[in-house]
Amino acid sequence: MNDRALDLLRSTFGHPGFRGEQAEIVDCLLRGDDALVLMPTGGGKSLCYQLPALLREGCGIVVSPLIALMQDQVDALLQLGVRAACLNSTLDAATAADVERRLLAGDLDLLYVAPERLLTGRCLDLLDRAPIALFAIDEAHCVSQWGHDFRPEYRQLTVLHERWPEVPRIALTATADAPTRREIAERLALEEARTFVSSFDRPNIRYRVVQKDGSGARALLNFLGDRRGESGIVYALSRKRVDTLADQLATAGIKALPYHAGLPGETRAANQRRFLQEDGVVMVATIAFGMGIDKPDVRFVTHVDLPKSIEGYYQETGRAGRDGAPAEAWMSYGLGDVVNLRQMIGQGDAPEERKQLELRKLDALLGYCESTRCRRQALLDWFGESHAGACGNCDNCLEPPQxxxxxxxxxxxxxxxxxxxxxxxxxxxxxxxxxxxxxxxxxxxxxxxxxxxxxxxxxxxxxxxxxxxxxxxxxxxxxxxxxxxxxxxxxxxxxxxxxxxxxxxRELPRSGRKDRRGAAAPLIDLPPDAQLRFDALREWRATTAREQNVPAYVIFHDATLRAIAQAAPDDLDELGRIPGIGQSKLDRYGDDVLQQLFDCDAAA
Missing domain, CATH: 1.10.10.10 (Winged helix-like DNA-binding domain superfamily/Winged helix DNA-binding domain)
Known part of the structure; x- marks a missing residue:
């Protein structure tokens, strides 16, 4: 491993070492080779292109399909002292011109660009005049017409290889079965790229499937009862259902917000901003919400209606527990869901071949729901990964079905x-x-x-x-x-x-008692004194984030705050040795953090 890469990993990103295949992927790009990376959500994909972009000459160009989230990603990098910016349709002419000037002047390390913007003649000509370190194509499964998030613009991204054949490319996704992987490589001209496939297993997520009772609202409220104050996502199939559930949860005293394509753009943006910046917000949404969400402390993802495929289910549940702490994936479904989805597929405008594929994927998801074996084993089977089963962290393992x-x-x-x-x-x-x-x-x-x-x-x-x-x-x-x-x-x-x-x-009779399988996944317990410090640090972080108008997690992740609360460092040197604190954040927040710890201990 390049010593400079390891030093940068520690000083800028605050990580003591690489995880999994990160080091090999970074080395691959530093050598100027292409890479196709399949890594689960929360596995550290972004670091695989961010770090090489800082080490190679020029600016790393990141193609991202999600304009709404680009600024959050840029904000997180700015907190680390990385010179980052984005180019998309939300920028006014003056701001966009300034970003272009900085790119040409060599004043940017990373530039995030929407595929629609990248493919314009103006943007391609701009990149012709700028030194480029690498191209990163995020959410690469969008290139697949058989995938669940197809974006036609992605098909044209072969222009990157044709126009800049010497610039290394990295395509990344968290969700792709074997046929989709082959299509990504073919459509993006990455047949010669080195492929890195990490385990799709997310051992910190507890999977649970329950049979729907009526609308499923009562079971959802029961599930959320022990989780008040936690951030989570509730997925529903229709816009009307999203609005109804958001109202029901709000009436029950849960900080719930709706999100779907039928809401005004400013409302969607405001609700997403609250979800990212505040603690304890539950977003009730259609699948229009979520791809690329970087919020690490989502403690649960629930589906009150059946998703359309295992890939979609896996990607959506993967938004829980990105920080590695215990999280839950809870789903309720009934025969009505199956009927509705089959009807939607049958009446859609897709070609017959596509409809048959969607029906097969729906059947596979039904098989997962009704399976009596380990959920994790059944889920990973779909992605061609073997698992011994008996994971001890799914409903079928915790309470084997009759x-x-x-x-x-x-x-x-x-x-x-x-x-x-x-x-x-x-x-x-x-x-x-x-x-x-x-x-x-x-x-x-x-x-x-x-x-x-x-x-x-x-x-x-x-x-x-x-x-x-x-x-x-x-x-x-x-x-x-x-x-x-x-x-x-x-x-x-x-x-x-x-x-x-x-x-x-076996369908067990209902009782008035709470389903034991509804028990929350175990969380990391802190000693009372450390819990007080953790709560104080979260309060300080929330205030700081509001002042800067950035998501709270870009200041520090919960995992970092938890480590600070447990270690209770006395000085900047001790604080700087805690994972997740690079030099930029130590310089920016170190004194404030130590003051919070001092005040908390004094009050105790």
Missing amino acids: TWDATDAARKALSCVYRTGQRFGAGHVIDVLRGVSTEKTQRFGHESLSTWAIGADLDARQWSGVFRQLVAFGLLEADVERHNALRLTTQAGPVLRGEQRLAMR
Whole structure:
């Protein structure tokens, strides 16, 4: 490893050493070679291009698809003493001209550019006249038309290689299965690049999936009950649902804000700013929010509706616990989610090939939800990574689910779907199975069917679980052309004929007691005196961040404040030895931090 790189890592970024493959990636770029990096959220991707950009001659150009977050990334670098700026459509002409002047004068170490801006003739000509250290293409999965965040502009980024063949490039993403990785390399002309694939495992995240009860709002409130004061994200499928949930959480005394594309731009920006700058804010959002979020102390990410794919789920849950401290990924889902998503896919404008791919990805996510094995093992399987299981930090490991031989129940359910003409949704079929007389069962003459009341031994919730799992197993599917009526698939035949046994997750009866699996993930406990110092430091950090109008975490991460509170340094030399404190931050905040510690101890 280059000694200069290690020195810079310590003095500027405040880290005692590299993690994982960071050192090899930095070396690769310093040699002038290209790299394709797949590293989980929170794994330290940014450092892989920031540090080489400081060591190579010229300015590092970072292509980022998220204009709203560029300034936060720049603010974080400025706190470290790094000369950084951004070029995007939010800048006025004078500011943009000043950034361009600084680039040409060699006064910038890193410049963040939106792909749309980069591809303009003016910007390309500007880069022709500037010394360039490297190109970093962040969120590189956006190049894939089969991915979940496709951005057509990314397809044109091969111009970087064509126009500046001698400048090293690094493409980075936290979410890409094997086919997407191959497409990234092909579309960005990185076939010869060295590929670095880190483990996708995030051992600090506790995964949990629960069955939805109605809208899921009650279960969500139950989950959030022990987590007041923590920052988190709640993902919902529709804008209307986001607004409703944000109101419900706010009424319950939770500092919740909505975020979706239907809100005015200034409202979205203000809500995002509060989420990034304040502690304890819960953002209720559609997937329009989150890609590239650098907030390290998000303690939970919840999904009250089923996401569209495992890749999307993995990326969204990866926004929790970037600081390495315990965090949670909680999801509720029901059969209605499956029906709605299948309908959205079926009625979309995408080509048939794309629809079939999306349906396969949805099926894979259903399999994950209904799996009785270790969640972490099932999740990593999708990314081609093996895991022994028994992680001890997911619902299936902490409380192994009960299973039962559901073959007879499945045959009854499938037979009833067939006997009723494969024209109805689960609710009506369950009424027929349980012998519940309704206007519809009478009108269609279903009370005279051989399947009438043959399932009276199970209640409606248990039958709902059977149908949900039959869909997840691929034995039933929703017919979007017939109002999402359930119909049998070709795979149902062996079960109907008694040739195949079927085990299912048991639907346990609800009780008034809180689900034990709702217990919060264990947090790092501090001794009482250290906790007082930590609280005082967070208060000081919040005030300082407001004064500078920057996110609190760019001052110091929670992990750094926690380490300061535990070590209780007496002078600047001791403070400077704490991870996360580089020379710039020591010079800027050292005296203030020591004063906070002194005042806290004096008050105690």
